[in-house]
Amino acid sequence: MPFILRSNLISFVLDLLFNAGLAIFCLAHFRISPELRTEALLLWLAVYVPRTVIFFAYRVYKMYPMHIWLKAESEADETIIREAARSAYESPLKTNIFYTFTFFALYGIYSFALWQNPQIVISTEALVAGGFLSVGVGLGAFTLGYPLNMVVTGPIASRLSLVMRQRGWEQPYAALPLRSRVLILAVCLTGVPCFMMLSLHA
Numbered sequence: 001m002p003f004i005l006r007s008n009l010i011s012f013v014l015d016l017l018f019n020a021g022l023a024i025f026c027l028a029h030f031r032i033s034p035e036l037r038t039e040a041l042l043l044w045l046a047v048y049v050p051r052t053v054i055f056f057a058y059r060v061y062k063m064y065p066m067h068i069w070l071k072a073e074s075e076a077d078e079t080i081i082r083e084a085a086r087s088a089y090e091s092p093l094k095t096n097i098f099y100t101f102t103f104f105a106l107y108g109i110y111s112f113a114l115w116q117n118p119q120i121v122i123s124t125e126a127l128v129a130g131g132f133l134s135v136g137v138g139l140g141a142f143t144l145g146y147p148l149n150m151v152v153t154g155p156i157a158s159r160l161s162l163v164m165r166q167r168g169w170e171q172p173y174a175a176l177p178l179r180s181r182v183l184i185l186a187v188c189l190t191g192v193p194c195f196m197m198l199s200l201h202a
Contacts, residue, residue, distance in 0.1 A: 004067040007152055008056055015055075019048060019106070022137065026107075029130060030114060030122050040120060043113050051106045058098055062091040066156050081163060085171065088157035092149035100142045107134040129199045136195030143188040 069084035
């Protein structure tokens with residue numbers, strides 16, 4: 001199975017399990033009555049499907065240069081190698097930022113759709129608590145997703161870096177300092193418990 005297909009298939013399964021579990025949790029959090037839960041889940045599905053299509057289309061687009069290089073490898077020219085190296089370096093952070101954005105959009109739109117539904121009664125307090133919870137979970141997803149994406153693309157990035165050094169080419173990117181990476185993850189890790197506590201006390 002091609003790398004790009006295998007990577008995105010695994011990511012999709014993990015994303016589906018994660019978000020389906022969170023959607024079911026939302027039913028209990030918003031105290032939606034059992035007879036309305038099917039309708040609430042259909043609302044979630046109506047938002048989840050287009051959001052997921054958009055996200056994975058973007059992820060495939062960002063990873064595609066690596067796929068092209070893996071197919072060509074020894075026959076790849078300088079342009080293909082440079083584009084693949086840029087993709088291997090940039091895609092973990094950029095796709096993770098985009099994932100977090102689509103995550104917030106998904107649950108923001110879903111919460112608004114539930115609130116606007118005349119049959120489903122949701123209190124303002126529950127919406128505020130749900131908002132804090134979504135931010136906390138979203139930051140947690142970013143914290144886990146960024147290093148996992150780096151693990152996925154790391155071996156390819158190393159191989160490409162070796163090829164470029166052997167040919168005497170400069171790297172097509174400016175390395176993000178380790179201190180900056182640690183700072184980004186530290187901010188997210190600090191935000192997770194803070195927003196979780198705000199959710200509990202909202």
